Amino acid sequence: MPAIDLLIPTYNRPHALAVTLTGLCAQTCQDFRVTVSDQSDDLNLETVGTIQAVLRVLDAHGHAPQILKHLPRRGIAEQRQFLLEQATAPYVLFLDDDVLLEPWVLELLLTTLQREGCGFVGNPMVGLSYRDDVRPAEHQPFTPWQGRVQPETLEKDTPQWERWRLHNAANPLHLQEKFGFTPxxxxxxxxxxxxxxxxxDRTKLLDVGGFHFWRDLPPQSCGEDVLAQQRVMKRYGGxxxxxxxxxxxxxxxTLSDRTHDAPNLLAV
Known part of the structure; x- marks a missing residue:
């Protein structure tokens, strides 16, 4: 069994998915397998040559990649739950289908999560088109952990909730350059x-219910990742x-309707 089940939900993004999968081929941590849940409308990813080429490389490296057609569409939360149910590894990495990873990312995430013993650890996305757009300090509410990560509960309309601004544009890049953080x-x-x-940590995610709350949300909902993470954070830290x-x-x-936000509809 690998250490990580790497789970990718995708919808009508074959070219972006090919780039994302390519970023997995040279990871310094090779102890993972790849499962893609495809909900594309009229597209068979098995006919997309670029994707199949990368899948062959991943298979040659022992990552047992599989693409599972998962229809009908019942919302992104249900799609994530479907992916989670395919996993058996101790750790699960949810990776969006439009993210390109540096070779050291999986190793950094795994060693951090094992060291901290918390419920999750994330690597924030950087939009490099914003590389020269340095935001003011109030848009970068950066608070390093002192000691090991501990459980915490966030509430809206508090300074802690405003941490969401930290991951806008290229803020993470500017912070790591400012403080000299490296792998x-x-x-x-x-x-x-x-x-x-x-x-x-798959066991900890399952312990708070995973994404089973999809049944309580409309199919057009968003924010399922926020709700799941905050439930894990409340019990185990993140x-x-x-x-x-x-x-x-x-x-x-691909989730243009932001009307139904899971954290607004369900309790942490």
Missing amino acids: QRPCTYHVAWVAGCVLF CGVLPSGAYHQELPT
Whole structure:
């Protein structure tokens, strides 16, 4: 059994998915397998040559990649729960289909989570088109953890909730450059949540219910990752880690309807 089940939900993004999968081929941590849940409308990913080429490389490296067609669409929370149910490894990495990883990211996430013993650790996405857009300090509410990561509960309309601003644009890149964080000298820090690249302790995620709450949400809902992370954070703690080696491809979202936000509809 691998240490990590790497889980990727995808929808109508074959070219972005090919880039994301390519970023997995040269990871310094090779102890993972790859499962993709595909909900594309009229597209068979088995016919996309670029994706199949990368899958062959991953298979040659022993990562047993599989693409599972998962229809009908019942919302992103249900898709994540479906992926979670395929996993058996001690750790699960939820990776969006439009994120390109540096080779050291999986190793950094795994060693951090094992050292901290918390519920999750995330590598924030960086939008490199914002590299020269340095935001003011109030948009970078950066608080490193002192000691090991501990459980915490966040409430809206508090300073802690405003940590979400930390992951906008290229803020993570500017912070790691400012403080000199490297894969050899990383830093864990307080988060509200982390999007796009999050490693969970699978048992701890299951203990708070995983994404089973999808049944209580409309199919068009969003924010399922926020709710799941905050439930894990409340019981087991969670953190971000810098430096970030997760680069957002900066494509338009496939979840354009933001009306039904899971944290507004269900309790942490």
